[in-house]
Amino acid sequence: MSCNIVVLASGRGSNLKAIIDAINKGKIDAKISLVISDKKSSGALEIAKQNNIQAKFFDPAFFETRRGYDIYIAERIKKENPDLVVLAGYMRILSDEFIDAFEGKLLNIHPSLIPSFQGLKAQKQAIEFGAKFSGATVHFVNKELDNGPVIIQAVVPITLEDTPETLSEKILKWEHRIYPQAIKWFCEGRIKLEGRKVIVENAKYGELPVNPALEDF
Ligand code: GAR
Numbered sequence: 001m002s003c004n005i006v007v008l009a010s011g012r013g014s015n016l017k018a019i020i021d022a023i024n025k026g027k028i029d030a031k032i033s034l035v036i037s038d039k040k041s042s043g044a045l046e047i048a049k050q051n052n053i054q055a056k057f058f059d060p061a062f063f064e065t066r067r068g069y070d071i072y073i074a075e076r077i078k079k080e081n082p083d084l085v086v087l088a089g090y091m092r093i094l095s096d097e098f099i100d101a102f103e104g105k106l107l108n109i110h111p112s113l114i115p116s117f118q119g120l121k122a123q124k125q126a127i128e129f130g131a132k133f134s135g136a137t138v139h140f141v142n143k144e145l146d147n148g149p150v151i152i153q154a155v156v157p158i159t160l161e162d163t164p165e166t167l168s169e170k171i172l173k174w175e176h177r178i179y180p181q182a183i184k185w186f187c188e189g190r191i192k193l194e195g196r197k198v199i200v201e202n203a204k205y206g207e208l209p210v211n212p213a214l215e216d217f
Helices: 016-024 043-050 066-078 094-103 122-129 164-189
Strands: 001-008 030-037 056-057 082-086 106-110 133-140 150-157 191-194 196-198
Touching: 001 016, 001 043, 001 164, 016 030, 016 043, 016 164, 030 043, 030 066, 043 056, 043 191, 066 094, 082 164, 122 133, 122 164, 133 164, 150 164, 150 196, 164 191
Parallel strands: 001 030, 001 082, 030 056, 082 106
Antiparallel strands: 106 133, 133 150, 191 196
8 A cells, every 4th residue: 555645845855856756766655645845935845746746835924833833734734644744854843742743654854863963054063073974864753853763874974175065965865865765664664663773674784874775775
């Protein structure tokens, strides 16, 4: 049975595009039923429309509180009865009510190896810290910011010449591979959660630069 996905995005939507491409190529047995953005100008809304996916902008300015906005969009998402809710560059901190509504089926991608460099501008944080590696992480969302159980990570070396922009570009290339892979595993029912440890059934662990190893991307 095909996996029903709702995507939330604030920005240009390149991760959304990578997920759509993987679905269109038949690599993931899934359908995106709705894309929601908190930004009217989000490229993600355009990408959704170009792919005949329902795209909705909900303006946070119409809500008095973050909680009020989150409860509203949670209700809207529930109407789609999703198997999975994917945050793809969604730049708002989610309130507890939203996380409670979808915990266990709510994924995020973060442009660092969490728990390093959580929060905003992770790539700039890594460079300013002088880290020699950073990367990307797909994780379950819990109530701690960018701190949920890790599904898959990709390591990216940092050179002396790197700027936040060049590092972001390098990390993004891996984001576009590990996010569709994690979604595929989720939709196939291969992801098990034991406490805060994620186990992908029959995955190959222990290799660089992506752990567990990519299978399809
Ligand atoms: C991606 O790099 C994603 O990891 C990051 O925003 C970018 C969105 O790009 N997300 C966060 O920083 C969340 N804390 P996209 O709109 O092209 O997918």
